[in-house]
Amino acid sequence: MSTQITAVPKLFIGIDIHKRSWKVHCATDLCSGRTFSMPPDPNNLLNYVERHYSGFEVATAYEAGCCGYRAHRCFESYGWRSLVVNPADIFSRSKERHMKTDRIDAQLISRELKDGRLEGIRVPDPCREQLRSLFRRRNDLVKDMRQIKSYIKMQLIYYGIRVPGAYDNDHWSHGFCAWLDNLSFDYDTGDEVLRSRMCSFRFIDQEFRDVSTQLRRYTKQYYKGDNMLLRSIPGIGPIVASGILSELGDLRRFNNIKQLAGYVGLAPGIYQSSDSLRHTGVSIRAHRLIRSYFIEASWQAIRADPVMQAYYRKHRGKNTKKVIVKVARKLLSRTLAVMKTEVPYEIGVV
Template identity: 75%
Template structure:
């Protein structure tokens, strides 16, 4: 009796991606699968699939990591379905939690993909992704800036030099920098070390200013409408607005405030066992950088916006950290509303 294929066969490919090699597990809807190693080249995987699985409907998945989205974009261009998944979303059972190899990881991804339990993270377009790299470069510079300032102050403290009271704060004025330049040491070694650190400090300071200016200019050029909408909200300055545009992308993609708050991490953690239900504080799963930006922006918002100020005072007397998180969520709600309605915020209008 002749048999005919009535449905397109499906191929599920789980990939554990590394810089020098990939571990690949191929599994179809009819057989368990095969695991093998290959070079880190999407076209090499395409050649393998065309040779051994021609005519299959292909779906691939790999964990988000240092290799970015290049492979994902290549797979899409081949006409395949492709998912980039959060490593925390890959379910491990039993001893899989304590045994980790590249082979096991590829097999787990393929299994979860085949069972339909994986969801892709949001993959930004290339323009926004490359703008994001500029924003992250600025954050690297901010860390280096703080580090070199601490090193300079630690040297002064170590050598027993007292900083004048008018300079003993986090703001480094031109007068304070001049005071550092004119410090007199008994031996030249300390002066040479301080001069080296001051040169490093001035280089980072200037580079940070330049990158910040370029970042704001890029956002105004490519996303001017959304940038100006965000800047209309009290508490959200130029850099915070750039961070939202670069890291969160187009806020219109979020279905609701709950969806956005869960992504940013301004949402409560909940633990329930039987009749015992308790909150575990703020969610541990978060976009930590943007969450910190919203927390900082909230302190500025309560100083400049009467509505936010009134909301903060209504909760005064409680834990300050809990209150500012509430304010941050309200600021997040305001941010989403401004973008979705495309209406600038008006200060002092009660929502």
């Protein structure tokens, strides 16, 4: 009696991706396979699979990192199932954690993929991904601006120069910049250092303004409807709205506030051992950038919205930092509700 193969053979590929090379481990549903290195090109892997595993159902996985999603999109265009996974979500034994190599990483990803224990992250579409890059560029400029301001102030403190009281604040007005331009040191070298730093300050300041303008413009152009919904919420301005749309994607994919709060990092951390139970503050696992933006937006919300202000006052007397996190969680819940119902928020409505 002849036998026929009715099940499609499966191939599970774990990849440890780096700039110069990939470490690849191929395992089938019947054997553990082999590990090898290859140039960082998806087409090379396609040729290898077609040559050695023709007719197999292919699934691939690799860790999210600096190499982005190009490989993922190429694998999907080949008709393969592809996952980009959070490195923290990949289970590893103690030995694998203390003996880390590219080969072990590739084998580990392939094993977890084969066992069905991997869950991929949300891969943004190219438009949203590149808007996110612009948003992150703006945050890089914020850091650069903070740094150059610190350098200039340190130079003044080092030489014992006191800043006039009208200018001694975080806001650098045109008057303060003019005062710095007219400042004179005993030697030309001191003047040259300050002049060079002021040139850097003005360049970063102009670049920051240009990028912020482009960020607002592109958000209105590509996500006009969602942007208007978010802008209706007190505390959420154009930059925060751009960050939500670029970093979090479409909020409608979250089933409830618990999922969204866990993703952003506004969920409580809990540690329990036997009868001992304690809260460890907000979760360590978080989207730190967006969490910080929501906390900053909460300070604006309690000034502009009576409902938020009443919620803040209800917790008066407690730790201010903990209270503002509660407000941020409420603001996040409101944001999700507005996006799901697609009804703009009205001030004063609970």
